[in-house]
Amino acid sequence: SSELTQxxxxxxxxxxxxxxxxxxxxxxxxxxxxxxxxPGQAPGVVIYGKNNRPSGMPDRFSGSSSGNTASLAIIGAQxxxxxxxxxxxxxxxxxxxxxxxxxxxxxx
Amino acid sequence: QVQLQESGPGLVKPSETxxxxxxxxxxxxxxxxxxxxxxxxxxxxxxxxxxxFHNGGTFYRPSLKSRITISLDTSKNQFSLxxxxxxxxxxxxxxxxxxxxxxxxxxxxxxxxGQGTLVIVSS
Numbered sequence: 234s235s236e237l238t239q240x241x242x243x244x245x246x247x248x249x250x251x252x253x254x255x256x257x258x259x260x261x262x263x264x265x266x267x268x269x270x271x272p273g274q275a276p277g278v279v280i281y282g283k284n285n286r287p288s289g290m291p292d293r294f295s296g297s298s299s300g301n302t303a304s305l306a307i308i309g310a311q312x313x314x315x316x317x318x319x320x321x322x323x324x325x326x327x328x329x330x331x332x333x334x335x336x337x338x339x340x341x
Numbered sequence: 342q343v344q345l346q347e348s349g350p351g352l353v354k355p356s357e358t359x360x361x362x363x364x365x366x367x368x369x370x371x372x373x374x375x376x377x378x379x380x381x382x383x384x385x386x387x388x389x390x391x392x393x394f395h396n397g398g399t400f401y402r403p404s405l406k407s408r409i410t411i412s413l414d415t416s417k418n419q420f421s422l423x424x425x426x427x428x429x430x431x432x433x434x435x436x437x438x439x440x441x442x443x444x445x446x447x448x449x450x451x452x453x454x455g456q457g458t459l460v461i462v463s464s
């Protein structure tokens with residue numbers, strides 16, 4: 234079991250906004266990092282820290298956090314955003330690292 | 342540009358030891374950061390295995406701690422994973438990655454990643 238909980242699947246209509254969430258006690262003290270993984274590829278960072286995007290990541294991706302929940306918002310989802318999204322942070326002890334179970338995003 | 346590349350046997354027999362290397366280019370692993378291993382069983386999610394700091398300190402996934410060793414080879418600018426007594430449950434794509442953290446460790450992220458290498462445990 235994971236200390237970070239994600240919904241297994243979410244769908245969004247093309248061009249609409251979707252929010253993917255990640256819950257865990259450790260998120261009260263640590264930011265979540267969000268990764269995107271497409272089939273056959275290694276994961277890539279989408280959001281890290283408070284709300285930082287790697288160079289080249291579109292600004293339609295944004296991160297936020299409240300209490301024990303971190304969220305990744307995609308404003309104006311595109312077909313190429315279809316992927317599995319993972320949150321990642323430290324565990325509640327702070328001594329180990331943990332991934333959420335992943336959310337498969339389908340763009341309709 | 343920092344790049345990582347995993348290498349090692351693609352097939353390991355049950356009860357034997359899985360050994361993988363991660364060659365790093367574009368950055369000296371002894372300069373800083375920590376360096377980690379992550380795995381992904383077929384069709385499943387990501388699982389953190391463990392990290393090694395640039396100075397050799399390690400921290401491991403508790404459930405795997407008794408079976409894993411991560412080490413540095415600064416002469417080859419690579420780090421390695423050893424996982425003993427493997428079973429079919431250890432079949433996965435294994436990734437290596439550089440780990441960064443922000444001030445006081447409040448933010449943490451792996452980037453960049455290697456392309457991953459599939460290891461199958463089977464007789």
